[in-house]
Amino acid sequence: MHLIRRPDVLSSEITAKAAYLDRRSFMASAAIGAAALATGGLLAPDEARAATAPREKLAGVRKSGWTVPETLTPYQDVTTYNNYYEFGTDKADPARNAHTLKTRPWTVRIEGECVKPATFGIEDILKLAPLEERVYRLRCVEAWSMVIPWVGYSLSELLKKVEPTGNAKFVEFTTLADPETMPGVRGRVLQWPYVEGLRLDEAMHPLTLLTLGVYGEVLPNQNGAPVRVVVPWKYGFKSAKSIARIRLVEKMPATAWNRAQPSEYGFFSNVNPEVDHPRWSQARERRIGEFRKRDTLMFNGYAEQVASLYTGMDLKRWF
Numbered sequence: 001m002h003l004i005r006r007p008d009v010l011s012s013e014i015t016a017k018a019a020y021l022d023r024r025s026f027m028a029s030a031a032i033g034a035a036a037l038a039t040g041g042l043l044a045p046d047e048a049r050a051a052t053a054p055r056e057k058l059a060g061v062r063k064s065g066w067t068v069p070e071t072l073t074p075y076q077d078v079t080t081y082n083n084y085y086e087f088g089t090d091k092a093d094p095a096r097n098a099h100t101l102k103t104r105p106w107t108v109r110i111e112g113e114c115v116k117p118a119t120f121g122i123e124d125i126l127k128l129a130p131l132e133e134r135v136y137r138l139r140c141v142e143a144w145s146m147v148i149p150w151v152g153y154s155l156s157e158l159l160k161k162v163e164p165t166g167n168a169k170f171v172e173f174t175t176l177a178d179p180e181t182m183p184g185v186r187g188r189v190l191q192w193p194y195v196e197g198l199r200l201d202e203a204m205h206p207l208t209l210l211t212l213g214v215y216g217e218v219l220p221n222q223n224g225a226p227v228r229v230v231v232p233w234k235y236g237f238k239s240a241k242s243i244a245r246i247r248l249v250e251k252m253p254a255t256a257w258n259r260a261q262p263s264e265y266g267f268f269s270n271v272n273p274e275v276d277h278p279r280w281s282q283a284r285e286r287r288i289g290e291f292r293k294r295d296t297l298m299f300n301g302y303a304e305q306v307a308s309l310y311t312g313m314d315l316k317r318w319f
């Protein structure tokens with residue numbers, strides 16, 4: 001079940017990362033200094049905050065066997081090239097705007113087809129199961145990808161607590177939509193709140209990660225703090241950020257992207273190089289930081305783990 005284990009690759013990456021971050025914090029302080037000089041000390045408040053967003057280490061994170069033998073995408077790219085439309089549609093908008101997101105107090109309500117519906121506080125979610133680092137590929141439907149060291153544990157650990165009933169066939173995720181703190185929610189790019197969904201067996205699959213951190217640290221707001229899912233064999237938009245409610249349901253949920261454009265964004269959205277998006281090819285992808293394109297892998301490289309979930313299904317029809 002586990003992916004290729006390459007602790008050697010991982011530790012060398014981490015060394016490279018430490019050097020990289022050192023250099024980066026030096027450049028960041030140099031940049032603030034230069035900007036302060038240029039503006040006579042007046043930085044726009046948003047820029048000042050983004051530049052100094054506090055970073056917090058997560059305690060007790062253990063390495064896991066879930067990794068891929070590829071170079072990690074630098075922290076800088078993971079946290080400044082984002083899709084989080086509640087904070088704007090430009091890739092740089094979330095890092096600029098998401099400082100307004102209030103991640104405490106935070107609760108996740110889990111209800112619907114289950115024996116023990118409950119509201120979990122974020123502090124309890126952080127302690128519910130051991131935190132693991134898992135290096136996953138993330139493939140956006142826009143044909144770019146990253147390799148990201150997420151921190152969390154299998155979503156199944158949380159779902160088990162509420163004891164899904166026999167009627168639970170799908171899981172619906174509803175994410176925060178607060179027009180006060182999320183400028184994008186005042187516009188109409190999507191119908192808010194952002195809703196995503198998985199079939200129950202997909203949600204219970206050990207690869208599906210309830211994600212609380214990245215690079216050993218608390219999840220930055222722009223990456224979906226304080227809690228999101230990451231479903232590595234599906235296009236990135238299935239990995240809903242800043243989850244407020246989870247509902248176990250009998251019918252396939254209506255999801256934000258499927259409602260917006262059903263011919264382009266199917267419910268399953270498994271990464272599939274053989275099924276093109278109506279407006280572009282999905283055969284290849286640009287790994288952020290690389291020049292030459294890579295071939296996109298079936299199920300984003302996780303076929304061995306997940307292909308059996310779709311036995312007998314026509315993947316061109318159920319895209």
Ligand SMILES: Nc1nc2c(c(=O)[nH]1)N[C@H]1C(S)=C(S)[C@@H](COP(=O)(O)O)O[C@H]1N2
Nearest residue numbers: 082083084085140175194223236237239241
């Ligand atoms: N709530 C919410 N979740 C979201 C999105 C969004 O706009 N809003 N964008 C999705 C898309 S398109 C992608 S590619 C991933 C990006 O995650 P990252 O910015 O942490 O890499 O988040 C997904 N989750």
Ligand SMILES: [Mo]
Nearest residue numbers: 140141236237
């Ligand atoms: Mo995406």
